[in-house]
Amino acid sequence: MAGVRRVSRRDVLRGMAVAGLGAPLARWVVAEERPAQAGARELEPVPVSSRPRYPAIRTSEGVVQPQRPLPVLEETDVLVVGGGAAGFAAAVAAARAGVRTTLIERYGYFGGLWTGGMVLLVMGTHAVVQGKLQKTLRGIGDELLARLSKLDGAIVNYGEDRANPTVDPEATKIVMDEMVSEAGVRVLFHSWATDVVMDGERPCGVVVDGKSGRHAILAKILVDATGDGDIFAAAGAEHEQRLHAIGLVHRLGNVDRADRERLKSAGFGNLGSITPHPSVTWVNLRGPSSNALDVRELTRLEIQHRRAIWERVQALRKQPGGEALFLLDIAPQLGVRISRTLVGMKQLTRTEARESRTFPDTIGVGGADAGRGPQWPIPYGVLVPKRLDGLLAAGRCVCVDEKLIESMRLIAACLVTGHAAGAAAALCVQDRCEPRHVDIGRLQGLLRQQGAYLG
Amino acid sequence: MEPRRSSEPRRAYRLDWRWLVLVLWVVLHWIQLPASWQRALDHASPLVALVSTLARRTISVTVGVAFFLGVLMMIHARPICRWCCPLGPMVDFLSRVCGRPGGPKWPVGSWLLAFGLGLSIVGVTWVAAVDLFVLTGCAARLIRQPTWDTAWVWHLVALPLVVSLLWPRDWCRSWCPLGALQDALKVLHRETTPSGSVGHGRWSRRHWMQGLVAAILGVGTGGHQVRSARAGVRLIRPPGALPEEWFRAMCWRCGACVHACPTRIIVPDTGRHGPSSWLTPRVVFDRGYCLPQCVRCTQVCPSGALQSITTTEAKRMHPIGVAEVAVAACWLTEGRECGRCVSACPYDAIRVQTDVFDSRVVVHREQCTGCGACEQECPTRPARAIMVRPLTS
Ligand SMILES: Cc1cc2nc3c(=O)[nH]c(=O)nc-3n(C[C@H](O)[C@H](O)[C@H](O)COP(=O)(O)OP(=O)(O)OC[C@H]3O[C@@H](n4cnc5c(N)ncnc54)[C@H](O)[C@@H]3O)c2cc1C
Ligand code: SF4
Numbered sequence: 025m026a027g028v029r030r031v032s033r034r035d036v037l038r039g040m041a042v043a044g045l046g047a048p049l050a051r052w053v054v055a056e057e058r059p060a061q062a063g064a065r066e067l068e069p070v071p072v073s074s075r076p077r078y079p080a081i082r083t084s085e086g087v088v089q090p091q092r093p094l095p096v097l098e099e100t101d102v103l104v105v106g107g108g109a110a111g112f113a114a115a116v117a118a119a120r121a122g123v124r125t126t127l128i129e130r131y132g133y134f135g136g137l138w139t140g141g142m143v144l145l146v147m148g149t150h151a152v153v154q155g156k157l158q159k160t161l162r163g164i165g166d167e168l169l170a171r172l173s174k175l176d177g178a179i180v181n182y183g184e185d186r187a188n189p190t191v192d193p194e195a196t197k198i199v200m201d202e203m204v205s206e207a208g209v210r211v212l213f214h215s216w217a218t219d220v221v222m223d224g225e226r227p228c229g230v231v232v233d234g235k236s237g238r239h240a241i242l243a244k245i246l247v248d249a250t251g252d253g254d255i256f257a258a259a260g261a262e263h264e265q266r267l268h269a270i271g272l273v274h275r276l277g278n279v280d281r282a283d284r285e286r287l288k289s290a291g292f293g294n295l296g297s298i299t300p301h302p303s304v305t306w307v308n309l310r311g312p313s314s315n316a317l318d319v320r321e322l323t324r325l326e327i328q329h330r331r332a333i334w335e336r337v338q339a340l341r342k343q344p345g346g347e348a349l350f351l352l353d354i355a356p357q358l359g360v361r362i363s364r365t366l367v368g369m370k371q372l373t374r375t376e377a378r379e380s381r382t383f384p385d386t387i388g389v390g391g392a393d394a395g396r397g398p399q400w401p402i403p404y405g406v407l408v409p410k411r412l413d414g415l416l417a418a419g420r421c422v423c424v425d426e427k428l429i430e431s432m433r434l435i436a437a438c439l440v441t442g443h444a445a446g447a448a449a450a451l452c453v454q455d456r457c458e459p460r461h462v463d464i465g466r467l468q469g470l471l472r473q474q475g476a477y478l479g
Numbered sequence: 480m481e482p483r484r485s486s487e488p489r490r491a492y493r494l495d496w497r498w499l500v501l502v503l504w505v506v507l508h509w510i511q512l513p514a515s516w517q518r519a520l521d522h523a524s525p526l527v528a529l530v531s532t533l534a535r536r537t538i539s540v541t542v543g544v545a546f547f548l549g550v551l552m553m554i555h556a557r558p559i560c561r562w563c564c565p566l567g568p569m570v571d572f573l574s575r576v577c578g579r580p581g582g583p584k585w586p587v588g589s590w591l592l593a594f595g596l597g598l599s600i601v602g603v604t605w606v607a608a609v610d611l612f613v614l615t616g617c618a619a620r621l622i623r624q625p626t627w628d629t630a631w632v633w634h635l636v637a638l639p640l641v642v643s644l645l646w647p648r649d650w651c652r653s654w655c656p657l658g659a660l661q662d663a664l665k666v667l668h669r670e671t672t673p674s675g676s677v678g679h680g681r682w683s684r685r686h687w688m689q690g691l692v693a694a695i696l697g698v699g700t701g702g703h704q705v706r707s708a709r710a711g712v713r714l715i716r717p718p719g720a721l722p723e724e725w726f727r728a729m730c731w732r733c734g735a736c737v738h739a740c741p742t743r744i745i746v747p748d749t750g751r752h753g754p755s756s757w758l759t760p761r762v763v764f765d766r767g768y769c770l771p772q773c774v775r776c777t778q779v780c781p782s783g784a785l786q787s788i789t790t791t792e793a794k795r796m797h798p799i800g801v802a803e804v805a806v807a808a809c810w811l812t813e814g815r816e817c818g819r820c821v822s823a824c825p826y827d828a829i830r831v832q833t834d835v836f837d838s839r840v841v842v843h844r845e846q847c848t849g850c851g852a853c854e855q856e857c858p859t860r861p862a863r864a865i866m867v868r869p870l871t872s
Pocket of ligand 2: 858
């Protein structure tokens with residue numbers, strides 16, 4: 025039941041590009057489309073965009089996907105997949121180091137769980153060093169927070185001697201947009217990376233699905249900042265998989281008009297944590313321990329949590345003292361804490377972290393979750409797959425033991441590992457080497473130059 | 480300096496070889512002998528050996544040296560004072576440099592000795608803390624590893640020195656319980672005034688009577704201590720500790736465990752929990768927690784108040800307390816991202832239980848050893864939401 029298809033010159037060109045006549049041509053095609061759409065009349069008819077079709081086919085052996093060529097949407101030096109806290113920092117670091125950098129993100133904004141998941145409290149920014157509270161989150165992550173502090177109503181509790189600020193999600197998205205584009209990163213939103221492109225044993229790009237269909241993006245080095253390790257898993261890197269509590273955050277409005285004491289005595293002690301707006305709080309929900317890689321499970325939890333949130337807010341509004349409260353919004357992203365973690369060249373353990381063990385290849389420093397406790401240097405090895413080349417991991421899926429996961433997945437640590445992974449990827453490109461062979465001295469030099477704190 | 484008005488002929492000070500004993504003692508503690516050797520050094524004192532044997536009602540191999548010394552005491556006057564008292568030369572030296580003779584001459588040493596033996600009959604052995612062998616060990620440990628925690632030991636060490644400064648030679652003659660023991664055992668020789676003018680000579684009848692009274696007093700005090708401790712508060716004790724009342728009874732307050740603890744969580748009690756608990760080691764989790772693989776304190780304890788534990792597995796069987804959660808204070812109750820206690824627990828004893836908006840921490844008591852890792856990590860202030868409580872036996 026295919027629709028009527030007119031074959032245009034563009035189709036022919038596209039077909040040639042698809043058939044492997046070369047990426048430059050394909051890029052030209054993509055580029056050529058842009059001006060046509062600018063300033064167009066609303067509802068103006070355009071030629072039906074048609075692509076070669078490669079539907080999956082049902083056979084007696086099940087559903088199969090026929091072999092198909094993929095248009096190469098882009099070729100780049102460093103490709104960062106996932107625009108959460110880690111991916112953002114990685115892309116900015118790589119681009120600032122002077123290599124071509126592309127960042128792809130499945131949703132339409134940066135920040136991942138931080139903004140879309142509305143986990144607004146940045147934990148682990150400071151640690152106690154020699155009896156004094158000291159900031160351990162520096163570099164690109166801290167630059168972002170500093171920029172937020174220049175805006176009105178964008179961040180609270182930010183400062184040299186104040187640990188763990190809380191941000192406004194929209195302001196954070198906007199400043200991330202700014203910093204990414206200032207650094208010259210090429211961005212693709214609404215693009216799901218669904219597979220990798222392999223060159224023998226080595227990944228050299230990803231397959232991206234979205235409204236534009238399926239494309240390949242080729243790169244010299246990949247940074248997996250998907251949080252779930254989608255890319256290193258697809259590339260066959262050794263990894264672990266875990267269940268963890270999956271929740272859903274929501275925000276309450278008019279909290280300043282609620283009678284907290286009365287609500288507390290009625291059993292509603294938890295009205296959430298502060299945000300930059302006195303009338304708004306964000307309310308965490310832990311949720312059951314579950315498999316974040318199962319879409320049916322994600323769907324079930326999304327529905328179940330949304331209902332629970334609605335009912336709770338209704339119950340709050342019925343309480344004397346809670347009438348003014350309202351459900352401001354529910355986070356657009358489900359709160360997935362952990363799914364896959366990399367098996368890396370080095371596994372950082374909680375014991376090492378608690379001892380503040382230092383490493384020759386330290387690329388950043390984790391802070392104390394609650395602002396009290398020691399700093400913990402993070403070695404480069406946690407970002408590098410044990411055997412796989414061509415790829416670095418960043419964010420909540422890097423290589424740590426079970427006990428350190430809870431600290432490593434916090435936002436400040438994700439910003440730190442992201443920054444380091446981006447810088448390392450840039451050096452791989454510049455020095456034409458694999459991540460495991462990066463010159464640590466040079467990497468540390470670059471990170472310091474970019475403002476990072478290495479202890 | 481004022482000329483001495485001592486009636487004794489002034490003897491030339493000769494280098495006493497007991498200085499070597501003192502140095503040897505310090506060195507032996509300094510080089511961190513194996514724990515069993517350190518214990519043996521303490522048990523070489525006949526006083527300690529006697530007290531422990533009485534209290535435990537078993538004879539252990541460590542008393543060998545002490546037994547030998549004991550036999551020696553029967554045939555020689557004050558053999559320990561003469562040949563191997565580590566504090567003797569210092570006392571002698573101070574007695575020479577200042578002070579004038581003529582102290583109160585009370586036989587404090589024999590009172591102490593008799594009182595201590597009375598205590599040990601009912602199982603209370605803390606009197607060993609004033610034994611010079613034990614004291615020298617404490618001091619040597621403090622020199623190696625200075626800490627305020629056990630700095631009070633210096634008071635005890637200072638006592639003989641101060642006494643000697645005030646009243647030359649009176650310490651050895653009438654204050655030292657070990658000296659009194661040597662005099663008491665002087666049964667096989669007829670010497671009445673000891674050579675070198677140390678000691679009281681053989682015990683007189685009055686002496687024995689006083690001793691008897693002191694011993695009865697000791698029995699009463701010890702019995703009362705044990706009975707009152709049975710009803711009193713429990714404290715978190717280092718692993719392998721005897722039941723509270725017997726722990727208080729047996730512990731010498733020597734501080735060996737305090738010094739042995741690598742995370743410095745063992746501190747002497749300040750006496751807030753009753754006089755019988757004063758200076759006994761208890762565990763506080765401000766500086767760290769009880770490491771699962773560490774059994775050092777149980778190895779160094781010379782008194783038997785901490786029973787020896789040798790393996791990590793055995794240690795699991797000796798909980799020192801149990802973690803309890805104050806749900807209202809827990810971050811999870813406020814909906815804050817936490818669970819630090821869960822990752823901190825080396826025994827996998829803590830879980831988060833979640834029911835939509837209500838998450839709470841649950842401690843599995845069978846697995847919990849009370850190591851305090853959770854308490855140390857819990858971010859809530861002023862009080863921590865998860866805390867180790869003493870075991871109620
Ligand atoms: C409910 C909850 C409460 C939390 N509370 C706190 C807190 O109070 N303080 C704190 O510091 N931390 C908290 N955390 C942890 C912290 O928010 C996250 O671990 C951290 O933000 C993760 O950052 P990330 O960049 O590694 O991953 P993510 O934020 O998950 O970013 C991954 C990004 O990659 C994108 N992506 C994923 N897969 C693909 C794909 N296949 N293709 C393209 N794009 C993809 C995602 O859309 C996302 O933008 C909480 C987490 C949860 C779930
Ligand atoms: S560490 Fe303390 S606040 Fe955090 S979950 Fe455990 S008990 Fe609650």
